[in-house]
Amino acid sequence: MKFRANLVIGGVLFAGVIIAGIFAPWLAHTDPVMDANLLYAEEPPGSEFWFGTDAQGRDIYSRVLHGARISLTVGIVSQLINTVIGVALGLSAGYWGGWWDDVVNGLTNMMLAIPSLIFALAIMAILNPGLTSLLIALGLTNWSFTCRLARASALSLKSQGYVQAAKVLGYGDIRIMLTQLLPNMLGPIIVIGTLGMGGAVLAEAALSFLGLGIRPPYPSWGSMLSDARDQITTAPWISIFPGLAIFMTVLGLNLLGDGLRDILDPQARTRRA
Amino acid sequence: MNNSSNDTILKVEDLAVHFPVGGGLLGRSRRYLHAVDGVDLELKRGECLGLVGESGCGKSTLALTILGLQEPTRGRIVLDGHEVAREGMDRKARARIAQMVFQDPYSSLNPRQTVRRTLEAPLRLHGITTPSEIDGRIAEMLGRVGLRPDHAERYPHEFSGGQRQRIGIARALILDPKIIVLDEPVSALDVSIRAQIINLLLELQETLGLSYLMISHDLGVVEHMSDRVAVMYLGRIVETGGWETIFTNPRHPYTRALISAIPDPFKRSRGDKITGEIPNPLNMPTGCGFHPRCPEAREICRPSPVPELQEVGEAHLVRCRRVHEIAAPRGALVSSG
Amino acid sequence: MTGQPILEVENLRIDLALGGKRFPAVQDVSFTIDRGETLGLVGESGCGKSITALSLIGLLRDPLMIGGGTIRFNGREIQNLSASEMRKLRGNRISMIFQEPMTALNPLSPVGRQIAEMFVLHKGASWNEAEKLAVEALASVRVPAPERRVKDYPHQLSGGMRQRVMIAIALACGPDLLLADEPTTALDVTVQAEILDLIRELSSAKGTAVLMISHDLGLIANMCRRVGVMYAGRLVEERNAEDVFRSPSHPYTRGLVASLPQLGARARHGRQRLKEIAGVVPPVSAFPEGCRFNPRCYASTERCRAEDPGVTALGDGSFVRCHHHE
Numbered sequence: 001m002k003f004r005a006n007l008v009i010g011g012v013l014f015a016g017v018i019i020a021g022i023f024a025p026w027l028a029h030t031d032p033v034m035d036a037n038l039l040y041a042e043e044p045p046g047s048e049f050w051f052g053t054d055a056q057g058r059d060i061y062s063r064v065l066h067g068a069r070i071s072l073t074v075g076i077v078s079q080l081i082n083t084v085i086g087v088a089l090g091l092s093a094g095y096w097g098g099w100w101d102d103v104v105n106g107l108t109n110m111m112l113a114i115p116s117l118i119f120a121l122a123i124m125a126i127l128n129p130g131l132t133s134l135l136i137a138l139g140l141t142n143w144s145f146t147c148r149l150a151r152a153s154a155l156s157l158k159s160q161g162y163v164q165a166a167k168v169l170g171y172g173d174i175r176i177m178l179t180q181l182l183p184n185m186l187g188p189i190i191v192i193g194t195l196g197m198g199g200a201v202l203a204e205a206a207l208s209f210l211g212l213g214i215r216p217p218y219p220s221w222g223s224m225l226s227d228a229r230d231q232i233t234t235a236p237w238i239s240i241f242p243g244l245a246i247f248m249t250v251l252g253l254n255l256l257g258d259g260l261r262d263i264l265d266p267q268a269r270t271r272r273a
Numbered sequence: 274m275n276n277s278s279n280d281t282i283l284k285v286e287d288l289a290v291h292f293p294v295g296g297g298l299l300g301r302s303r304r305y306l307h308a309v310d311g312v313d314l315e316l317k318r319g320e321c322l323g324l325v326g327e328s329g330c331g332k333s334t335l336a337l338t339i340l341g342l343q344e345p346t347r348g349r350i351v352l353d354g355h356e357v358a359r360e361g362m363d364r365k366a367r368a369r370i371a372q373m374v375f376q377d378p379y380s381s382l383n384p385r386q387t388v389r390r391t392l393e394a395p396l397r398l399h400g401i402t403t404p405s406e407i408d409g410r411i412a413e414m415l416g417r418v419g420l421r422p423d424h425a426e427r428y429p430h431e432f433s434g435g436q437r438q439r440i441g442i443a444r445a446l447i448l449d450p451k452i453i454v455l456d457e458p459v460s461a462l463d464v465s466i467r468a469q470i471i472n473l474l475l476e477l478q479e480t481l482g483l484s485y486l487m488i489s490h491d492l493g494v495v496e497h498m499s500d501r502v503a504v505m506y507l508g509r510i511v512e513t514g515g516w517e518t519i520f521t522n523p524r525h526p527y528t529r530a531l532i533s534a535i536p537d538p539f540k541r542s543r544g545d546k547i548t549g550e551i552p553n554p555l556n557m558p559t560g561c562g563f564h565p566r567c568p569e570a571r572e573i574c575r576p577s578p579v580p581e582l583q584e585v586g587e588a589h590l591v592r593c594r595r596v597h598e599i600a601a602p603r604g605a606l607v608s609s610g
Numbered sequence: 611m612t613g614q615p616i617l618e619v620e621n622l623r624i625d626l627a628l629g630g631k632r633f634p635a636v637q638d639v640s641f642t643i644d645r646g647e648t649l650g651l652v653g654e655s656g657c658g659k660s661i662t663a664l665s666l667i668g669l670l671r672d673p674l675m676i677g678g679g680t681i682r683f684n685g686r687e688i689q690n691l692s693a694s695e696m697r698k699l700r701g702n703r704i705s706m707i708f709q710e711p712m713t714a715l716n717p718l719s720p721v722g723r724q725i726a727e728m729f730v731l732h733k734g735a736s737w738n739e740a741e742k743l744a745v746e747a748l749a750s751v752r753v754p755a756p757e758r759r760v761k762d763y764p765h766q767l768s769g770g771m772r773q774r775v776m777i778a779i780a781l782a783c784g785p786d787l788l789l790a791d792e793p794t795t796a797l798d799v800t801v802q803a804e805i806l807d808l809i810r811e812l813s814s815a816k817g818t819a820v821l822m823i824s825h826d827l828g829l830i831a832n833m834c835r836r837v838g839v840m841y842a843g844r845l846v847e848e849r850n851a852e853d854v855f856r857s858p859s860h861p862y863t864r865g866l867v868a869s870l871p872q873l874g875a876r877a878r879h880g881r882q883r884l885k886e887i888a889g890v891v892p893p894v895s896a897f898p899e900g901c902r903f904n905p906r907c908y909a910s911t912e913r914c915r916a917e918d919p920g921v922t923a924l925g926d927g928s929f930v931r932c933h934h935h936e
Contacts, residue, residue, distance in 0.1 A: 161381025165444060168340050169395040170368030179394065183385040327798035433890040463654040463891050464825050465862075465906075468869035468884035475883075490799060497871035497881065521877050534803035535873055536832035538855045546803050550768050566800075 007259025013252025017245075021068035028062035042235045052237040054227065060238060063219035064245050070220045071249060074134055074204040075197040081139030082200075083193045086146025091177050091185075093147075094154025104147065111144040117203055124212040134213050138200050146192050153185035187264030191257050198253035205246050221246050281351075282484045283316035283339065283371075283452055288348030290334050294555060306554050308334040310508035312348075316452065321478065321485040323499030323516070325492065325531065329551055331508040332488045336454045339486070341367050353451055365399065372445035376457040378437035382429040388415075388440055389425040392447050399448055410447065417480075418443045419473060435466035442473065446481070455487040459494060471498065492535055496520050501588075504528045507554060507562040509579065514589035524591045526569045526599065561594065569599050615642040616786050616819045617666070618682040624661050624670065624843075625677035626894050634677065635894045636662055636843045643787065648813065648820040650830035650851065653840035654891050659823045662840075663789045665689075666821075667704050668696040684786065702732040705780035709792040711772035715764040721775045722748070722760025728782035747778040751808060770801035777808060784816055791823045806833060827866055831855055836927070839863050842892055842902035849928045859930040861907045862887070901933065909934055 020027065029050075043053040051060035093104035111119075120137040127133035157163060158181065166176045207213035208222025216223050221242040228239035289312075291305040309331040316322050324332045337343040339350060341357070341364060350357045352370045375381035382391065392411045401407060412422045418439040429437060438458070445453055458474060459467040475498060478485060489495050495502060496516060503513040504527065512525040523529045530547040549566040552558055558565050564574040573594055574580075582590040585597075593599070624636035636658035643649045651659045664670050666681055668691065681689040683704065691699070700706075708714045716724055725747050726740035735743065741760070748756035751774040764772055773793060780788055790809060794802035810833065813820050824830050830837050831851040839847040839860065847860040858864040868885035875882075889906040892898060898905050904914040913933050922935040 161375040161377055161441075162383040164342060165373065165375065165381060165441075167342055167364065168368060168371070168373050169444070169448065170363075170365035170398060171395075172364070175398075179386075180383055184383070327800065435890060464827070465654055465866060465869065465887040465891065468886045471871065472884055472886060492799075493871040493873045493875075496873060496876050497884070517877060520874070530800055532873070534799040536803070536806065536826070536829040537873075538828045538831035539852060540832055546807070547800055548804060550770055550801065551798070 004259050004262060006255040007263070010252045010255025010257070010259055013248055014256050017068050017072060017249045017252065020065050021072045024062075024065040024069055028059070028065045030059045030062045042231065042238070044235070045237050051241040052235070054224075054238045055231060055235075060224075060241050063224060064221070064241050067219045067221045067224060067242060067245060068249075070131070070214055070218070071201050071204060071246075073131065074138060075201045075249075075253075077135050078138035078142070078200045079193055079197040081135070082141075082143040082196060083146050083189065085140070086143035087150045087182070087189060089143070090147035090150025090152075091154050091181060094151040095158050095173065095177055095181065101151075104151070108144045108147050108151075111141070116141040117206060120203060120207065121210070121212060124207060129212055129215050131214065134204060134207065137207070138203055142196055142199065142203075145196070146189060149188055149192055150185060153188065154181050157181050157184055188261070191261040191264060194253055194257035194260060198250040198257070201246065201249050201253070280318045281315050282318045282353055283314070283486070284349075284351040285312060285314040285335075285339065286349040286351075288312045288314075288335065288338060288350065289346045290331070290338055290343060291346045304555060307508050307557065308554070309338065309345075312505075312508075312510055314503065314510070316484050316486055317500075318451075318484055319478070319482050320500040321487055321498050323495035323502040324486060324488045324505065325490065325495055325502060326505035327490065327531075327551060329507075329554060330505040332505050333456065335505075336373070336456060336486065336488055340371055340373055340454060368395075368450070369399065369448050370450055371452040371454065372448065372450040373454040373456060374438075374441050374445050374458050377461045378434050378441055379429075379461075381441050382437055384429055387426055387428055388420075388443075391440065391444055392425070395444070395447055414443045414447055417446070417477065419469075433466075434462050435469055438462060438470050439473070442470075442477070446477070450483075452484045452486065455485055455489075457489055457491075458487070460489070460491060467494075474498070492520075492532060504531065507552070507557060509562065509592065510582070510590075511563065511592045512590065513582075514586070518586060518589050522586075522589075524585055524589070524596050524599070525563075525593050526567045527563050530566075530568075561592070569595055571595060613645070614685050616645045616647075616684060617643040617821075618680075619662075619666070620680045620682075622662065622665065622679035622681065623677040624658065624665055625675055627673040627675070628895055631895075632677065633894045633897070634843060635674065636665075639679075639840075639843075639845050641838055641845065641848065643819045643821060645786070646814070646817045646819055647836070648810075648822055648834045650822045650824070650834035650837040651840055652824055652827050652830045652837060654825055656842075656891055656893065657840040658843040659840050660791050663706065663791050663821060663823055666787075666789060667700045667706060668693070669700075669706075698732075701728060701780075701785075702783045703785050704787045704789065705783070705785045706789040706791065707773070707776045707780050707793050709795045711769070711776040711796075712764060714776060715772060717764055720761050720763055721767070722762075725760070725775070725779050725782055728779055732783045743782075744778075747782050748775070750781075750812065751775070751778045753778075769797050770805065773797065773805050774808065777805070777812070781812055781816065781818065785818055787819045787821065788813060789821045789823070792825070793822075794829070795824070795826075802829075809833075827854070827870065828872075839866075842897050843894070844902055844931060846903065846932070847928075847930045849924070849930075850926070853928070859924065859928075859935060860903075860932050861909050861934075862903045865906075865908075901931075 042055060043049050045052040049059050049061065051064060054060055089104045093101040119141045123137035124133060163176060163180050166180050204213055205222030208220040209226040211226065214220035214223050216227060224242040225239055231238050288309055290309040291307050294304050294306050312335055326332045334343060338345050352367065355362055389411060392414060393407055396407050396410060411425055415422055415424060420436065420439055459470050462470060471494065477483060487498060499516045502516050502519040503510050504525065506527050512523065512528045519528060523532060533546055545568050547566045547568060552565060559575060559577045561574045561580050564570040580592050580594045582592045583596065585591050620640045622636060622639040623634055625632040626635040639662060641649065653659045661670065661674055665676055670676060676689055680687055688699065722741060722744045725744035726737060729735040729740035729743050730737060744760055745756045748759055753759050753771060753774050767775065794805050797805060809820065822830060822833050831854055834851050837849055837851050837854045838845050841862045847863050854863060855867055858867050865885065865887040869887055871884060887906055900916050901914040901919050904910040907914065919931050919933045921929045921931050923929050
């Protein structure tokens with residue numbers, strides 16, 4: 001197989017974030033929330049505090065590691081919810097057509113007309129800030145692309161001979177969707193899902209930055225950036241490192257998505273031998 | 274004609290399929306495309322009925338309706354003694370009676386399933402769950418269609434077109450159905466592979482006592498495989514009879530035109546060719562649907578209604594008002610030479 | 611036969627570049643077409659018949675390229691012509707019609723304009739004259755009401771009508787050679803018969819030579835005086851059309867003729883089991899050593915597996931490429 005730079009770089013970056021998140025309690029030097037010590041406030045990066053400390057004297061290195069947990073949880077879980085909703089609606093709409101298709105289409109167009117971040121903002125304003133609310137807000141607002149993709153794939157796949165054959169063999173509609181259609185549209189859906197995950201990480205950061213996501217003192221990258229606003233000229237490391245973490249994670253996910261698109265391209269997979 | 278006897282496996286009566294076309298949104302009058310328009314058909318146990326016609330004649334829609342992939346607008350379908358509509362026959366029950374072999378061996382197999390999964394899933398669905406029985410049925414079926422047992426673990430892209438068609442045939446046979454609809458079973462295959470599949474289908478028909486409804490535009494294949502032939506034009510059957518009758522003594526001008534349109538390698542003339550194109554089915558001619566292209570058309574052919582099928586010989590029906598005035602073919606069209 | 615042939619192809623080789631390697635998709639193909647003559651090329655998908663036609667008008671695209679041999683058109687070698695010189699030839703002196711006319715026609719331009727374009731491009735006609743000539747051209751391919759049809763877009767026409775438009779475009783400039791690649795495969799039989807008659811009549815009226823390509827042996831024999839049979843990139847047999855059916859020489863041709871259900875055969879002889887050709891058509895990357903048909907041949911010997919057979923002349927310009935014919 002050809003060497004694919006985007007797949008490898010994206011994979012390494014994303015794997016790094018996952019490792020950081022999983023092993024944060026062991027890799028971190030201090031507790032990200034409790035170990036505030038005003039004696040060491042705003043220390044620049046050095047041998048003791050690798051990324052420096054913030055205004056409360058907390059170790060930024062440890063907080064960035066723990067922040068990976070929140071970002072990953074939000075990215076993966078909310079995107080999973082989006083994907084399940086999008087695939088369920090799109091697949092069934094494309095396969096069944098008729099009035100159900102009209103309903104799903106209307107819903108999708110509505111979702112596309114409202115900027116998803118604004119929608120999430122509104123949901124967060126109603127719910128209490130916190131991780132669960134964040135997952136709900138981001139998981140309900142970003143399924144329209146997946147839905148469109150699933151619907152288009154279902155429309156083109158349902159006329160394939162093997163789908164007709166499954167009907168003739170007596171398969172029920174749900175079984176046909178799950179065993180015949182879904183596996184054949186999974187490639188592009190994984191790609192969209194990966195790219196969407198990067199979007200969710202950014203959205204979490206934005207919401208937390210605005211104070212509607214993860215509340216301080218919990219170390220979300222977005223809330224860390226928000227806290228660091230006032231020191232951006234005096235102690236730039238407080239904002240640089242969480243910012244860099246967001247940048248690397250989103251870049252990694254986008255490269256990974258692009259790389260997956262190349263290898264999951266159905267044309268390349270089902271090429272006639 | 275009306276007593277449905279025991280040796281009839283499939284009976285279709287006055288079947289029609291109309292598709293709404295365009296418009297239709299809130300009150301605007303819908304137009305209907307009459308894809309199949311009053312077809313009567315009988316398939317006997319163990320016989321092969323060839324269904325012939327050009328694109329848009331309704332032969333594929335007719336087949337899909339028989340299999341339950343298309344809702345009929347009106348008419349009766351009786352599968353192996355069960356009237357589909359009245360008994361509310363479900364997909365699974367229908368699946369055990371009638372199956373289908375598709376034209377394109379590439380798009381008709383799920384690229385993400387091994388041959389084993391393709392054959393195993395329907396068995397499980399229909400209540401055969403013992404692993405040993407499943408393995409036995411799959412191995413037996415692969416053997417019947419000329420594949421090796423180890424082929425079961427492979428994916429479709431590892432096979433050639435001919436082998437894929439064998440897999441498609443195995444899938445159609447795995448539930449032991451009685452009727453197989455063959456939709457252009459060899460036309461997508463390489464020419465040098467077609468004989469293998471035709472021979473296989475004829476062998477299977479004999480050993481398993483299958484009944485075939487074969488759709489094809491290749492008259493050579495139809496003549497070779499069919500016991501009876503039905504010719505369709507614009508949603509209606511225009512001539513039906515035994516294969517020998519149809520090929521040596523065709524009486525409908527359209528059937529004659531179809532036969533004479535096949536290029537003869539020895540450049541013999543087979544009769545009159547026709548001109549013009551198949552009319553837009555949304556704008557059907559009055560009277561006989563074929564009259565605008567028919568070399569024998571006269572004034573009598575134009576007025577409504579559609580001419581009836583009339584018997585001109587033993588089990589030989591022709592839908593033509595002038596059938597007794599048109600000269601019998603000069604000699605037999607195809608038996609010379 | 612007068613003068614020099616319109617087309618002479620000698621030892622044509624077409625390479626397929628695949629994963630850093632070059633495979634000969636077409637090799638040692640030689641044939642000539644006389645002025646006004648119709649030559650048929652018959653073979654299965656992947657035998658190289660279509661890319662042979664494309665190579666004649668410089669339409670091969672990566673990963674396919676001419677790997678050797680000469681193509682002489684009107685006595686002039688054209689295999690190395692520059693793109694601009696080839697453009698002058700293409701559509702003007704050599705033209706081509708394809709299987710699916712919809713993909714060969716511009717969907718956004720009325721068909722009359724697409725025909726007129728040929729006169730403007732190659733004959734220096736003004737658009738006004740060209741539009742008039744386009745109506746005549748449509749009439750010549752027997753499109754009813756041509757003065758109205760010229761304004762139609764391709765999607766408004768039936769498959770048969772579109773193929774007529776393609777023929778009108780191809781024959782607009784009175785080319786010396788028409789390449790017809792499966793021109794009727796996508797059409798219904800009754801329409802096919804009309805299109806074939808049209809090609810036959812127009813080419814003989816204008817003295818256009820035709821290279822007719824098809825997988826349908828019966829069609830090729832019906833349309834052509836001489837027939838070349840291709841298998842796995844080789845011309846394995848070239849014969850007079852009737853001889854191909856009556857007494858095929860190459861085992862592959864014999865197999866093909868015997869394996870097809872011939873219309874009328876059952877009525878004459880009863881239903882006989884069709885003779886099968888074993889095996890499958892090999893892909894270009896796996897052409898066998900020696901004679902390329904040997905793995906599927908009933909007469910295959912040690913020599914067929916080791917040594918590539920040369921050409922054996924059979925008289926009157928016919929030949930066969932088989933060890934058993936020496």
